[in-house]
Amino acid sequence: MVYRAVAGLCLAALGGVTGRHVGTGWLPIAAFAGAGAVVALLFLTLLGGLLFIANGAVRKKLGGGVLGSAAAKSSLLLVPFTLLALLAELYLGWNAVQPFLTAALMTAAGYAGSEAIRLGGGRLTNALATALAGFVLAGLWLALIALGGAAWRW
């Protein structure tokens, strides 16, 4: 639960910062912060699900819970990128949230994969599974930004 909250807060923060660039006022900030929280839950669910599917041997030996735990713990890897993005945005005045967000998702997913490998899972399957999770959610986020921006202008 704590890890889900961490992921939700991180991506909500990144979402809120993204909203600042989409439109004026609090509405786009709040909307994108909410979208970020939803993306966080989707990310953890997709990552946990892919790890579950890709690690049958680990599931049989240690139970599926350890894979869910690996996915959940990956939330902590979102924290440095979130804080650095906030530093860049709010202190340095950059408009550069997207590289931070994509790097955050891919790094967090990579950590979950490395944990699954440490538990006895296959290297290639976990590398592919976690890369897929990070890639899909990063793509989803970019699509949301594009749609949100278009909706705001319309």
Place this chain on the structure above:
Amino acid sequence: MEQVSWLWAFGISGAAFALFFLQSALDLVRAGKATQLQLALLTSSGLLWGTLGVAMLGLLAWILARPFGCRYPLGWTLRTFALSYSPALVYSTLGLLANLVLGWNTALAFGATGVLWSLGATLATLREMLGERLLLSVIMATAFGALTLLVWAKLLSL
């Protein structure tokens, strides 16, 4: 890691930051906000940060990790820290090509992105040194990443 030469390890991190800072300078020159001299100085600063700066971060990480049972020698730590910027070198090289051939402003899209991707490798190194203490690794990686960004921003503003 002991078989990786110092020159190779710090050559990678030095080149990564030199190319990163070079792109920043090229973007500024293109915008008329920097001279050729400033371009040379910024690129040199990148090389310095990529070598001495990264070594300093590695030394700091090693000192901070010792109380937590880190048994890796200093040489291992420094070389691993330097090599963790391999993604940054890849991104910086691609960014420089895009900058020179296509005329894009690439410092943020390629340079900073490469440094961010390197944060993952740095995190992995810190986890190894700190005995898988994830929270502590996250705190240290955040501090090192912030320092790198602030140094880059400060040098750009000079």
